[in-house]
Amino acid sequence: MPRPLPSDAEARAILAGKRTRPLRRSPPAAGKSLAPLIKALDARFGQGTGALESRWPEIVGEQLARVSEPIKLSRGRPGQGGALELRVVGPAAAFVQHQATEIISRVNLFLGEGAVEKLRISQGPIKPRAARVQAQKRPVERPLEAARDEALSQSVQPAAHDDLRRALLRLGRGALKSGDGSGRVR
Numbered sequence: 001m002p003r004p005l006p007s008d009a010e011a012r013a014i015l016a017g018k019r020t021r022p023l024r025r026s027p028p029a030a031g032k033s034l035a036p037l038i039k040a041l042d043a044r045f046g047q048g049t050g051a052l053e054s055r056w057p058e059i060v061g062e063q064l065a066r067v068s069e070p071i072k073l074s075r076g077r078p079g080q081g082g083a084l085e086l087r088v089v090g091p092a093a094a095f096v097q098h099q100a101t102e103i104i105s106r107v108n109l110f111l112g113e114g115a116v117e118k119l120r121i122s123q124g125p126i127k128p129r130a131a132r133v134q135a136q137k138r139p140v141e142r143p144l145e146a147a148r149d150e151a152l153s154q155s156v157q158p159a160a161h162d163d164l165r166r167a168l169l170r171l172g173r174g175a176l177k178s179g180d181g182s183g184r185v186r
Helices: 008-017 030-045 049-060 062-067 092-098 100-111 146-156 162-178
Strands: 068-074 082-088 116-123
Touching (some): 049 062, 049 100, 062 068, 082 092, 082 100, 092 100, 092 116, 100 116, 146 162
Antiparallel strands (some): 068 082
16 A cells, blocks of 8 residues: 655655765866976976977987987986987987087086986987978068058948958958959969
8 A cells, every 4th residue: 555645844854854965076186186296296307308309409400300319318316417318320329429518518408507417329210200390481471552452441341240341351362462463363
């Protein structure tokens, strides 16, 4: 036999007497918790080879960057500089060894004074650099003549919205710059 449902007042009394579970909080973001630790590690150990790899052509020059790459940066004892291990392509090792003092001084300019005291060179293949592919320089665009620019501005003035007017101006300037002087797009 089904039991009768409680009245409204009885239901309120039952619910008031029950304890509910507190809502679960989401855990704090990992980055927020790790930020102080990362700052302490960075202060203690500094930048590693990741920073060197991305800026290697700027640090040592294009010619040396083509034949070498930083592999490992070992920190020295307190008060002493560390060692930078480079992988160098075959016979270029003699060339790199000859310029070791200059490479060390350039790396120290980037990482901080006294960061590297020794250079270790190991011969072997280096991975290809995507950064070596230089973007082609775009030719310098000449601005439109003032009379043509003013005529274009007057022609788009009836446009209802500012965004539309700006877009039409950009389109018109691009068409006039790439055209053959007649205003027609090639």
